[in-house]
Amino acid sequence: MKKVLVIYYSQSGQLLEITNNITKDLLADSEVNLSFYNIKLKEDYPFPWSKDVFYNTFPESFSQTPTALNDLDNPLLKEKYDLIIFSYQVWYLTPSIPANSFLKSDIATTLFKNTPVITIIGCRNMWYMAQDKMKQLLLNLDANLVGNIVLTDRHINHVSVVTIVHWMMNGDKTKRYLGLFPLPGISQKDIDTAIKFSPTILKHLKSGNYDATQEELIKQDATRIKPFLILVDRKANLIFSFWSKLVLRKEKISIQKREKYVKLFSYYLLFAIWVVSPIVFIVYLLAYPFTAKKRQLDINYYQRTALK
Ligand SMILES: Cc1cc2nc3c(=O)[nH]c(=O)nc-3n(C[C@H](O)[C@H](O)[C@H](O)COP(=O)(O)O)c2cc1C
Structure with missing residues (x-):
């Protein structure tokens, strides 16, 4: 039996939907014990956001200042796993405050130590330096990053800036800004086809050898990079x-x-x-x-x- 823990936080549910798709084969496999842990904040951020809170989140977000968390005594966090899947979104070019706070909590030290980790990112489009910061956080925990899957909004940068801000402020992903702009966030097609990564992860989980995981994920277009x-x-x-x-x-x-x-x-x-x-x-x-x-x-x- 292989034990896998998925750790996530998602305000709109977008990142959770992506994560569910990517872990579908693991969930269906009788030899895999898959658990989900939802990061809980003592004081959660509002969704939809108000303008004031949105901008006020910037200094702590960028400086990676952790916030207090709930549910850290959850029994799921007291076990060791064959693989951890860590799903996070980017806030201000940095792993979001919930993600960062979890990785800086005491419980993360034992949970992540010597454990293979696959990160899943669901963001607008600017995740590069955030993943560098994530790599450092995981290194501090002696975790072993073996794969990274990134889903982004594929529209041109300025279009996605407009649409995501509108979405964050009204909370409805199905509404087009001014009735003209494309739908905000990661396309439903990309979210649905993220299932393709599931067999790759399952294969490496079962073999216990993650050496070629990232290579194979890249072949499946897991990290589309825009210089x-x-x-x-x-x-x-x-x-x-x-x-x-x-x-x-x-x-x-x-x-x-x-x-x-x-x-x-x-x-x-x-x-x-x-x-x-x-x-x-x-x-x-x-x-x-x-x-x-x-x-x-x-x-x-x-x-x-x-x-x-
Ligand atoms: C405060 C804030 C800052 C954000 N900053 C970025 C950013 O720097 N780069 C990026 O690609 N996306 C950014 N996003 C978008 C998020 O990464 C994410 O796609 C969005 O919040 C939806 O995630 P959810 O699954 O939690 O609903 C930001 C969102 C918020 C709320």
């Missing part, structure tokens, strides 16, 4: 680092100062998306003929499970 988005992600991480530290410094003076700087950050974010990012895109296109090697190196790296 332009890697560039934006890297630049944005530098800028977010500045803003996150600034807001947290201001908070030490007063909560009013924090609020003021979070507001300034929200304006800056709009400026970065609508003004800076198109400029970065033009620079990227101009440099394109000279960056083939770098782009290929980036693709290779983000397909791998090892940390640089």
Whole structure:
């Protein structure tokens, strides 16, 4: 009997639906004991989000400050597993606060130690540096990352920015913004076809050999990589680092100062998306003929499970 634990958190249910599909064959197999653990926060984030809470989540999210969790004495967390499937979403270019908090909890130390882990990401499209942070978190736990599956919104960057914000603020994935924009989030087709990863995971779970897991997942298009988005992600991480530290410094003076700087950050974010990012895109296109090697190196790296 192989024991597998799926750990997840999902506000809209999108990531849970993806995870259910990816683990379908494991659930159906009589030789696999599959359990699900839903990360529970002492004070959960609202869904749909209000604008204020959405932006106010930024400093702690980016600085990877953990929040208090419930249900950490769940018996599921006291056992050891042949495989852990860790499903997470990206908040502000970083593993979401629920995901990060769980991995920083005491219970994670024994749970993850020397255990193979497959990560599943369901996000808008910017997951590259978040997965680097995830690799570091798993390394700190002595876990063994053996696979990564990423599902994103395939629409162009600026379209998905508009549609996801609309979705996050009204909570309804079936509503088109202004009746014109495409549906937000990961397409139903991509969610449904994520079942294709299930036999690959089952095969490696049964053999107990995960050496070729990621290689086979890549052949199934598990990590679609866009070098332009890697560039934006890297630049944005530098800028977010500045803003996150600034807001947290201001908070030490007063909560009013924090609020003021979070507001300034929200304006800056709009400026970065609508003004800076198109400029970065033009620079990227101009440099394109000279960056083939770098782009290929980036693709290779983000397909791998090892940390640089
Ligand atoms: C506060 C917040 C910040 C987000 N930041 C990012 C981000 O930096 N990159 C990204 O690709 N998606 C981002 N997303 C989208 C999420 O990764 C995710 O796709 C969405 O919240 C749906 O996940 P769910 O399964 O929890 O409902 C963000 C969402 C929220 C709520």
